[in-house]
Amino acid sequence: MQYHIPNVDEIDFACEFVKAFLYSELTLLNEKILKLSNQERSRSLSFVYNIALGYFHMIPRIESEQLADLVLSVVPYNSKYQFQTSTYMRESKFNENLRMRLVNDIGKLLDLLVKNHLDDVASMKKALEILSLSSIYYGVSKKDNAVRYRYFNSNKKIFKNQMCDERRALRFLAIETMALQIEIRRTAQSELFSVLNHYAFSSNMIADRIVEVLKTANETDHDQVKGCLYILLGNDSFFLPTKISWSKMEKLWPSIASVNHSEKRSITNLIQRISHKIEKLFVTKEINQNANEESTRAAITLWCAIESKELETEKPLGEILQHNGQSSVTIINDAYHPGDRMDNAWLTIDGYIPPTTQSEWEQTCFLDKSFHGYYTWPKMIKYSINKRERYSQNNMPEQAAILYNRFIDKNFVKRMTQFMILDHDNVDGQTEFDTIRFAAFK
Template structure:
């Protein structure tokens, strides 16, 4: 094994035993003395040229630092105190360098996230000015018009924007002193046309507004002790690796103050309304990339400060009209919205159903709204009433006279099929779980299972087989139980009475309990003998002693007749006496085996379905 492989293997092992290292226990009390040397020795593992080594090093540091409390204990014990400065220099040099690989960016941005959460003040102090300065230098050495129109973007600039986006996710009050720097970066970069650049700026916008306007925990330490106490009263290393009672944690939260709210309002007024004006005045004249950039920025602003918007049913947003003019409010952002009567679905349906000449771009825009993205798909949301209006209008739309429009309709149709199929699969799997004795089963539910036995989809057929089998078991007539004394049972079988009874114990094989074993079993020859034979379902009866009375099931089962058959059983009976239906079910079962491409194996579920149907048949 070469040296780099040895290092990664050792680091992986250390990560898995981190808790045992930091804990001070009677079984191993020396582990804590190795924590600081380990932290020092693994720092060279943060190597930009070796991503695997960097990854395992950061994972080890993350695990260790989650288990210990980082407090300068140099005044309590006579050890070196230069660890903090060395780690700081190493981290700053690492994240301030240019990361060209996407994997390296993810690792470094994750490291910055942890630093911002753990100590936002110190992290911003060392990284924010340096990052903003690097962005300024790149912009000053490049022509602004090139960056605004360059679709390829600048790799170095993109990295610093990623770093900037993580830094503005720090605590809101810690960001206030860097407000001029932050606003300057946004003013210069928010109009970049490169997709990676403006998406990163959008993340930064969302992070900044969340930090300024949201309520969130600011203390991530899982300790109940006060680490600021004198070391005479409490030494933090005693709490390393210890388990914590979450009910005793006193979580501290960030609550936005007036300055942070003002900053958020200023940011929205500065950047959102110009974008809305651009779309209103030049929406059809600008390029698709510029339009997408503008919409992305607007969306990120809306998501970032969504917590500050009043609820739709509140009095503050009643009777509003379409507008891009901001409302005057010092501590509350009011976004213009359409009144509740103007529902987007109605507007789309109206446009699709019109017979007049319409703008092709409007049709495509509506189709793109319907297509949505991975997180939202309008045609399958809300209510059946909405689907009743929307789906037919899509199907009979007379404006799909271009290939691009027809492709969008095909994509919407395919997505509807995928989502509805997923809903069917989830629903029928839930129905299978609900097939229990104490849950009423409706006729429509049973009819659905029966119809799915011959459905085109193999998964729905398998769920239907499981459901029908479970239903047949539930609908079987109840077994009849009788309670007899041992003397009566043995008398019917011409067996002698046992020598010991009731409270007497004699474990093991005896003459009086041989009749319950397979060795002494004699099959009945007539129906009457079969019904009178006692089959015990309690294997312990007779091994130690015999009870006074024995309860067992009679070997006789009722069958449904035309006079007492339940309605649900009638549904099954009518379908399974239909020869054509049964043949289709069997054909699908054979096809299912052929699709697997393997040998035809015995299917217990299918067998039980037919077997139970036969038992409950009339």
């Protein structure tokens, strides 16, 4: 394996390529975004995304007043210096930071897409990926390399499939499936959490906005309130309610408890999940209580001890009336006892005669839940109908017709048998007979 470090001419050519193609694509998106079709818009964004993948490792971090000194009491997270090779130490030929340019242009583009083209799911997903690259990407990541490796191996196995009649490009390899709207929200949340987790104390920038939306829940759309709660819920690597400072926490936690949309089931479930996660992840701080002697004497006078006779009487009475959450009346009036009884004797296999014909087999009722009747019987018992559906060649649903037409084809059955029994994945490229597959197929 050999590694190549780009020389000066190659770096200059890359800069000229970016100037020639990237700015033209951004101009096209800014001026004719609403006139482009979904396919043209997705193509242009994919072009920008792939250019950004290549040149972002040469572009420095974003230098902005909004990011500088975000928290004055903490040492800055980023360093002023970045490790680079001697080739990259040269002064950049761009008049502006292209990371900041993409953040501004793609951010405006997303606003227009949300207002005018909610159906263009692929373009919104690609725009979110470009925003994430502009914030935290500085080269080829390990995740991208692993995804490409798995994608290559899966395609390699698909094209080696012996069940395919012809070697052709499969449709799902050439056409990208349109993602659902929920995947856009999930992608946006994942990218947002990665940025907030990457930059310390950056979550303080959105905490006030979330508090404002939760406090004005009556005037705010239900989806906005739900989106804020999903951001608060976070994922495995980021949880906002425990990441912020005490001053932000003092405003955020009461606003979560007082959400006015709490009568909706989805909002209630989200609030419960957030509260459970707070109990699990929040480290309780030490609270020192300073009580004076006067308060202590007042508490002692208010306390009334129970006499020993009352303890002896009330403790057995409480155990009798409440035993594992069940009243004593229920236990006394229970007329059922576990074990064999007259009403469940038919569940045993004594005297069982198996059916001999197909009609007798279909008329037999099988109860797959053997625990019914051991203690008591439920009010309603559901069981599956033991009847086989029979199809004729003229009266057959479309799904069954596909299987029927394939399995009456002798060539297909032959190829399937060879595929199941013979192992074509040998390292040496030789075909071997797999006895385990043969036994399973048999």
